[in-house]
Each structure stands twice: as structure tokens, then as C-alpha cells.
Amino acid sequence: MRTVQLLRYLSDAPLRRRVTAATNKVEAFSGFSQWIGFGNGGVITDNDPVEQEKTAKSNALLTNAVIFHNALDIAEIVRQLQEEGHVIDPEDLAHMSPYLTEHIRRFGEYSTHELGIQPGQYDPHLDVDFSPLRGDGPRAPDGYGQAA
Numbered sequence: 001m002r003t004v005q006l007l008r009y010l011s012d013a014p015l016r017r018r019v020t021a022a023t024n025k026v027e028a029f030s031g032f033s034q035w036i037g038f039g040n041g042g043v044i045t046d047n048d049p050v051e052q053e054k055t056a057k058s059n060a061l062l063t064n065a066v067i068f069h070n071a072l073d074i075a076e077i078v079r080q081l082q083e084e085g086h087v088i089d090p091e092d093l094a095h096m097s098p099y100l101t102e103h104i105r106r107f108g109e110y111s112t113h114e115l116g117i118q119p120g121q122y123d124p125h126l127d128v129d130f131s132p133l134r135g136d137g138p139r140a141p142d143g144y145g146q147a148a
Helices: 002-011 013-036 049-083 090-094
Strands: none
Touching: 002 013, 013 049
């Protein structure tokens, strides 16, 4: 079974591109998560499995919260660009990563006065046609319409 999969991988260029893309996404997430969990050099120093699980889940929660915040920021920027008359190419958005760190001050001072502010309702809609990337529009590039 392993040999068949390896031969299939070697002979199928679109499959290799999908596997490479999926691997890169996993590695990017892992690196981002490690960057978020910088305390103690990213090392869980407690030997208690319950405490280890708490640390890992806290890091996952914080990582996902920052990714969501980054995605909201990207969506807002896309909306602003569209209001200014720019046409947004879905191919360009497909190359955007929510693993942005430049704007995060890990060692800065943080204010908590904003914690009580109720956020506005989340609007998930972007006026961008993603169908060519999914393969349900005109011909999609190799490897885009299929899951990795």
C-alpha cells in the first residue's frame, strides 16, 4: 500500500502540489502557534498531564483568536479597497496568510479598558468571486478544486 501511494505521489504532479501546499499550511500554522506561545521558550515545563493539556489548549485558543482577528483585519482591508474602486483578484487573496505577526506586540503593555466594549456584528461576506478557485467556475488551475 505504501509503495503504491509513493508511486502515485511521484507520478502525479497535481497531487504533489496539493500535498506540498497542505504541508506548507500545517508548518506555517505550527510556526505561528509556536511564535504565539513564546513563554518559557515555548517549552511546557510542567510534568503534570492536566497542566500540560491546559497550556496546550490555552495556546491553541490564543492562536485561533489571533488568526480570527487577522482574518477580520484582512476582510476589512479588502472591503476598503473595494470601496475605493479596486478590483480584488481571488487569486491574490488565496495567497494571503492569516499568520501575520508584525502588528502584534508580544512584550508590550496592554490596556484592558476595551474589554467591556461590545464588538459589532461579524459580517462574513466579501464581494469576491471565489468560484474559479473552487473549480465551479471557469477552468480552475491544476490542484485548486480538490482537497489535499
